[in-house]
Amino acid sequence: MKKILVPTDFSDTAGHATEFAVETSxxxxxKITLLHSYEVNSSLVTDYLGVDxxxxxxxxxxxxxxLDTVKENIQKTDNTEVDTFISTYxxxxxxxxxxxxxxxxxxxxxxxxxxxxxxxxxxxxTSSVIGNTKIPVMVIPNGYTWKKPEKILFLTNRFQKNPKxxxxxxxxAGLYMANVMVSVFTDTDDEKTDVYLENKKxxxxxESFLKNNYNENTLTSIHLxxxxxxxxxxxFIKANDIDVLVMVTHQAGFWTRLFFPSKTERMSYHTKIPxxxxxxxx
Numbered sequence: 555m556k557k558i559l560v561p562t563d564f565s566d567t568a569g570h571a572t573e574f575a576v577e578t579s580x581x582x583x584x585k586i587t588l589l590h591s592y593e594v595n596s597s598l599v600t601d602y603l604g605v606d607x608x609x610x611x612x613x614x615x616x617x618x619x620x621l622d623t624v625k626e627n628i629q630k631t632d633n634t635e636v637d638t639f640i641s642t643y644x645x646x647x648x649x650x651x652x653x654x655x656x657x658x659x660x661x662x663x664x665x666x667x668x669x670x671x672x673x674x675x676x677x678x679x680t681s682s683v684i685g686n687t688k689i690p691v692m693v694i695p696n697g698y699t700w701k702k703p704e705k706i707l708f709l710t711n712r713f714q715k716n717p718k719x720x721x722x723x724x725x726x727a728g729l730y731m732a733n734v735m736v737s738v739f740t741d742t743d744d745e746k747t748d749v750y751l752e753n754k755k756x757x758x759x760x761e762s763f764l765k766n767n768y769n770e771n772t773l774t775s776i777h778l779x780x781x782x783x784x785x786x787x788x789x790f791i792k793a794n795d796i797d798v799l800v801m802v803t804h805q806a807g808f809w810t811r812l813f814f815p816s817k818t819e820r821m822s823y824h825t826k827i828p829x830x831x832x833x834x835x836x
Contacts, residue, residue: 555582555584555659555660555725555726555729556583556584556585556659557584557585557587557656557657557658557659557660558575558578558579558584558585558586558587558658558659558660558661558662559586559587559589559649559652559653559656559658559660559661559662559689560572560575560586560587560588560589560661560662560663561589561590561591561645561648561649561661561663561683562588562589562590562621562624563590564590564620564624565664566696567664567665567696568663568664569664570664570694570695570696570697570698571662571663571664571692571694572586572588572624572628572662573700574662574692574694574698574700574828575662576628576632576634577700577702578662579632579634579635580632580634581702581729581730582729584659585635585636585637586628586634586635586636586637587636587637587638587639587652587656587658588621588624588625588636588637588638588639589638589639589640589641589648589649589652590617590620590621590638590639590640590641591640591641591642591643591644591645591648591649592613592614592617592640592641592642614640614642617640618638618640621638621640622638624638625637625638639652639656645683646682646683646686646687649661649683649687650687653687653689658689659689659690660689660690660691660692661683661687661689661690661691661692662691662692662694663680663683663691663692663693663694664680664693664694664695664696665680665681665693665694665695665696665822665823665825680693680822681819681822681823684803684818684819684822684831685803685819687833688833688835688836689833689836690722690830690831690832690833690836691830691831692828692829692830692831693822693825693828693829693830693831694828695825695826695827695828698826698827698828701797702730702797703730703732703797703798703828704730704731704732704733704797705732705733705735705794705795705796705797705798706723706726706727706730706732706733706734706735706796706797706798706799706800707734707735707736707737707790707791707794707796707798707799707800708723708734708735708736708737708800709736709737709738709739709787709799709800709801710736710737710738710760710801710802711738711739711817712802713738713756713757713760714802714834715763716834718836719802719832719834719836720764720767720768722832722836723800723832724768724770726830732797732798733772733773734764734770734772734773735773735774735775735776735794735796736757736760736761736764736773736774736775736776737757737775737776737777737778737790738753738756738757738760738777738778739778739779739780739783739786739787740753740754740777740778740779741779741780741781741783742779742780742781743781750779753777754777757775757776757777758775760775761773761774761775776790778790783817784820784821784824787799787821788824788826791826791827792826796827797827797828798827798828798829798830799821799825799827799828799829799830800829800830800832801817801818801821801829801830801831801832802818802831802832802833802834803818803819803831803832803833803834804834818831
């Protein structure tokens with residue numbers, strides 16, 4: 555966990571994500587790359603006349619100054635190594651390109667959230683990154699105030715045993731010196747009785763597996779049940795002072811993701827604490 559990529563549009567929302575990355579770099583040394591994506595759309599006519607070119611160069615110069623200001627403000631108050639990158643690609647392509655070049659270990663992004671039809675059809679840039687990248691994404695809700703994580707909830711429905719995923723979770727928990735709780739959710743409306751019993755049995759066995767393989771003697775497990783996944787989870791997080799929620803994402807086709815977004819993507823809209831989305835195929 556040495557390199558953190560922070561996409562920014564200079565909004566307050568992005569500022570909260572930047573703050574999280576900076577404060578995290580104080581807990582364990584990490585280099586931060588600030589990325590701004592300015593997607594250039596032009597036509598042959600305006601390019602020929604030089605209109606778009608002149609406007610684009612002016613915009614890029616202004617953006618570069620903005621990024622440098624953010625960098626300088628961080629370095630004035632914090633002993634954090636920061637570099638900057640401006641891209642003219644789309645946000646996702648820019649993240650993919652820069653994270654590959656910089657060999658980023660973590661992407662930290664802010665989210666405003668959404669509701670209703672807008673959530674289903676348009677989603678958000680952060681949600682689209684979660685569903686596509688092979689690098690873990692830490693989603694920081696708007697208005698979030700930094701707090702060093704002490705309790706991490708790892709929510710699973712497939713009882714992952716992939717070493718890459720588990721090593722990442724427990725390495726991060728170790729760096730923060732945080733305790734981990736593992737959980738599974740059973741929908742009491744949709745799931746049959748045998749699913750409830752199977753989840754109850756599996757979560758106990760999974761707790762034992764994690765303790766044995768990761769020497770996590772303080773790890774505990776909980777079987778969450780309810781009729782509303784998001785509300786049940788939010789209630790548990792609030793009641794137990796959970797600081798970071800961890801979920802694993804599984805890639806799906808475009809139309810599936812458009813009309814049936816994953817639980818992780820849905821939670822990225824409504825979470826009130828940082829959400830770490832780890833790709834199943836990282």
